[in-house]
Amino acid sequence: MRLIEAGAIKDxxxxxxxxxxxxxxxxxxWRTFMDKTLLYTGSAAITLSLLFFIAYNWANFGRFGKFALVQTFMIAAIVAYVKFGNKRTHAQATLTAAIISIGVLLALFGQTYQTGADPWQLFALWAVLMLPWALIANSAAIWLIWVVLLNITFLLHQMVFANFWWFGSAPVTFTIFALNSFALIAWEILRKRCQFLDRDWAIWPLAVTTGVAITWMVIDAALRSRVLATPLLWWIGWLAIIxxxxxxxxxxxxxxxxxxLSGIVGITVIAAKGLFKSVDDIASFxxxxxxxxxxxxxxxxxLRSVYQELNSQ
Amino acid sequence: MSSENRNSVWSQLKAADIVTGEPPSAGHASSPWFVNALTGFCGWLAAVFMLALLLAVFQGLFRQPLALIPLGSITIFLAFFLLLNQNNMFTQNLGLAFSMAGQVHLIFGLTQILPEQEFIIGITIFAIQLLLCLVMPSYIHRVISMFIACLALYFSIRQWPVVLVYFGLLLFLSALVWLNEFKLSKQHHRIQPIGYGLVLAVIILTATRIFDNNTLTLASTTSLNLPPLLARIITQLAIAAAALYVAYKILPRCEHRLSGRAGVLSFTGIVLLCALATFAPGVAIGATILFIGYANSNRILMTLGILSLIFYVSHYYYQLDTTLLVKAMTMLVIGLALLGGRYVISVVLPQDKRHA
Incomplete structure (x- = not known):
């Protein structure tokens, strides 16, 4: 791009x-790209078709048939993983399909036996049951799925016990912040030892989630006139580490x-709160x-200067 | 790009007699996308405060359209001069805030004096945004203007039958811009942001449309008396045409003949996928954006394509017009077709015979 911008190459x-x-x-x-894309999207579509089918809860298809279908799918995925274990693309696609089928099996179990369990228990159990497969998979994407499942578990748990929806409650926001901060720290420590975890794209969603959660805690406390000191301390601490x-x-x-971005939003909200209390609207705006x-x-x-410095190295 | 990589690229180009002499100095690196996004967000936030400030200072201004139009125009004019200094981030941020605040004044004034017709208002906003996209000397401004221009045009035609082919048209224009990205170096600073604006518009509008199922029904029943199924087929045909154009442009790059095995396979695969995805809106669009991104090694486009695919497929689960059984069968057929396509490619185009 820089060569184009510098006009070094003729049109x-x-x-x-x-x-x-x-x-x-x-x-x-292109051949390799098509091979991987068709394998991933094809296996994902078939796994989703299983999920949709079980969710339909077809009465004509008996209980035995449904369990047999899901378990056969899971076994087939594992057999394919063992068979193609030496091919990374195949192994990842089949193991991801097997991991999703655990969730489908748990949902089917809940649907059939009406266990009365809350949805958070399904996701918690799913995260526990997929853990051994995540350990053998050596895949950043699969570990990211595991972290997503933990996030859903905690959110659903709080929906039941804290009577909240989304980021309306400080304890929930803090839970999400703490969970993803822990995941981020663990990931940073482990990426030095495990090469498959050394992926920037896997770190970014964790950094964004922690940033959104802690910034929201500050905004929430400032706008709802809650005690600002605690979220402020956590926020400053987070920025001081990041x-x-x-x-x-x-x-x-x-x-x-x-x-x-978190710094800009946080400072602006805190400044707005102080300004509207002390001076008139025109001066505040x-x-x-x-x-x-x-x-x-x-x-x-x-940020541009840091980016340029890194690029010139 | 590190200096080592830069020198390696330069050596490759020099060996091919494309460049001569020493590589140009590193100079100023263009900003990465997330810094542009941060600047755009700050410009928008500052514009909100600036608007509130003007409202507070000139109370009653928004009831005088004849005053709003010149005020908005002057503010945009000032923004133009501020944005000219592209290396100063302060003037860039201030320029964006001025421009956005000015646009709100101008558009609000125009909507008050124009007749209350969605088409005229939408077309006026479209024309203003298109002009700003071409004239304003700012990358971020161009992305935002192109995006709003596409939204405004959709707003103006959304009750007309032509809306059925609008998504396909936007996808085709995205492909046209991106797949010719490197043809005009002097216009590269304009072509890229226009391309991003178009892609963002087609993704967001498709997402909006699938949440608002009435749009297509409205167009099909009030204007054309078309059944919803036919409306969907027309929409999908336009998207398929755009996807076929992508294949038509990419195949020659890989030295494949359009009528060769690779060409026939690609065209058949696209038609088949678009036909199967008729009832899963957005899937063909997300896949096409992914391919456009890969064709130019553009990771941002590829990520946008993948994220939109995930979103559209997730939404498909909650769509109420078909049963989960039909959706399960559709996904199964799509999955088998994709894996079948992979097998066919491995048989018909093995690595050593791919230049058929």
């Missing part, structure tokens, strides 16, 4: 240049940008406009 040579440097994938790369770690140790500009522009400019300029 009529650009497409040829894109082919040479591999921007345009060649026939072989910035030095992802600037000096890991050097990840995306996570730094998440921190900057003027100060807030200038504040957001300055904070946004400083953050973007800093």
């Amino acid at each position: 009529d040579q650009l497409e040829h240049a894109a082919e040479i440097v591999g921007v345009y994938p060649d026939s072989s790369a 910035y030095p770690y992802y600037r000096l140790v890991r050097k990840d500009v995306f996570v730094l940008a998440v921190g900057c 003027l100060v807030l406009t200038v504040l957001v522009v300055i904070l946004g400019s400083v953050a973007a300029a800093w």
